Amino acid sequence: MEENSVDELSYIPQVGDNQKPEIGMKFESLEEAFSFYNQYARESGFSARMSNSKTSKKTNEVIWKKFVCFKEGHTDAIRWSKQSKSDEPIKERARGEIRTGCKSKISVVKEQTGLSWVVSTFIESHNHSLSTPSKVHLLRSHRTVSAAKKALSQQFAEANVPTCQQMRLFEIESRGPEHVGCTERDIRNYEKTLRDEHKGIDAETLIDFFLSEKDKSSTFFFDYETDSDNRFIGCFWADPVSRRAYTAFGDVVVFDTTYNTNKYGMIFAPFVGVNHHHQTIVFGCGFLSDEKTDSFVWLLNKFLEAMPKGAPNLIITDQDPALTKAIGEVFPKTIHRYCLWHILNKFPDKLNPATFRDHYQSIKNVIVHSTTSIEFERSWEEVxxxxxxxxxxxxxxxxxxxxxxxxxxxxxxxxxGMSSSQRSESSHSFFKKYVCSNNSLMDFIIRFNKALRHQRHNELVSDHTDLNE
Structure with missing residues (x-):
């Protein structure tokens, strides 16, 4: 422990009264001591950080703590990244927070009698230039995502507001970026921390949530599948509203698995249709870890188990061989139609640019406007x-x-009135307003349910309009 005398006439300062640290100052806790030193650092133009500590051999409690300038210690001016293909290290541009061996610091020691922490050492001078007032808010120890901003950020994220736009809103609220108290990078780091906290337990949380929904309502359907290593590989769910909607509108179903909506790369697989207002409605949804026939068979069987009136008369999907095989196995009497929209979108890749430019419109006209199979076959041969x-x-x-x-x-x-699974694409476009590829599974469900409530409210509005306007 550093040997520095402590004045007998010491006093407890009021944090934030714009004063320098002095030997003999007392603080009620380490947190209060660091807060005081950090405020002093802000006013002086540098960033503070916690450093070494010493503990009591008897009690193992911290009895001495040092706070230093963020440029204390030494780092190389050039950082090295991983080896290149030629086995030569690649130099990266040196960043701003390079340590320079700065000696500025403060040490606090715990009183032997009492609970106060007393300043035992204070070195004021720095060996580097200090930050100007216009830039000091960017220093690390003066940036923090407050509890209020964390709560707001989570609410914004649930509404699918991008982080960059969240920062613009914080800047408007704070009347300038220098008053926000954190940077966009800090918000992103906070979001990553939240995602990391859910890593590993996300599937368990999702299952527990759906099982609790099942306990609340006997007509809520949920089931899931695990592999031989007990890893979560898929699930299907349908709430009571969706199941009732299928009874009324389930003659035609659109099923599309082309939209990844979560950070694990699991495939979102919604079954959708249209209601009496020709609005998109959701009959049920699934997550799949792959697009193999066995996975589709499992999901389609769960859909069949959940829906009260059996298989649909017509199902529209993209042109996937594994899905085609699964539908033939599970829905043998259902008419299976490929998505015209998806097929037309493949033409630019299947034709050379000149042919596409000169003949695509004629080909499309034959496909779309032929009224009989005989007319189509004759016109197709001609084009x-x-x-x-x-x-x-x-x-x-x-x-x-x-x-x-x-x-x-x-x-x-x-x-x-549905000629292709573009209805599903429209549904995806709607849900993208609420969910994104960074979502955890549970985060996705929370946002998806909000979107579903909004979608169902639109149906209520249309019902009201038909009856009253």
Missing amino acids: MNCADLVENDWLSLMYELRHKWVPAYFNHVFSA
Whole structure:
């Protein structure tokens, strides 16, 4: 322990009264002592940090603590990153907080009698330039995400407000970035800390949440699947409102798995349809860890188990071989239609740029506007010959599958006005306002439920309009 005398006429300072530390000052706790020194550091233009401590051999309690300038100690001016391909280390630009061996510090010692902490050492001078008042708010020890901002940030995140926009709102509230008290990077670090806290227990929390919902309502459906190592690999859920909606509107279902919505890369798999206002409604949802046939079979069976009126008459999906096989196995009597929108979006990749520019519109007209299968087949042959695409392997395959995606083959089938799974794409677009790829599973569910309530409120508004306006 450092040997410095302590004045008998010591006193307890009031934190924040713009004074320098002095030997003999007393503080009721280490936190109060550091707060005082950090405030002094802010007014002086440097950042403070906690350093060494010593403990009592008898009680193992801290009896001495040192607070230092953030440039205390030494670091190399050049930092080294991982090895390059040539096995030569890569130099990175030196950052601002390089330590310079600054000796500025304060030490506090715990009184042998009493609970106070007493300043035993104070060195004021620095060996580096100090920050100007306009920049001092950027120093590390003077930045903190307050409890109020943490709460607001979580609320903003639930509404899917990006971090950069959160900072703009904080700046407006604080009347300038220098008064916010933290930076955008601090907010991002806080968000990462929250995500890390849920890591490893996220699936357990999700399961517990759905099981509690099941306890609240006997008509809430939930089930999940684990692999041989007891790892969570999928689940399906449908609340009472969704199940009732399927009874009324479940003749046609759109199922799409092209939207990843969480940081684990699990696939969000919603089953959607349309109501009497032609608004998108959700019948049930799932998470899948992969897009293999067995995973789809499990999910479709859970959907069938949950829905009161059995399989739909028509299901629209993207062109996925594993999903096609699963639907044929689980829904053998359901008409399976491929998403026209997805297929049309593939044309730019399947045709060379000149052919696409000159002939795509003609091909699309044949697909969309043919009213009978005979008309489509005749017009398709004509446009293929005209565009010199008869030998195109992908188009030949799509022609072989024409009964699964060309509208002319479905004119006799009720489809609730849906020609493709673009209805699902529209649903994804809506939910993207609430969820993002950084969400944990539980975070996703919280936000998804808010979006679902908003979607259902839109239906109430339309019902009200029909009856009263």
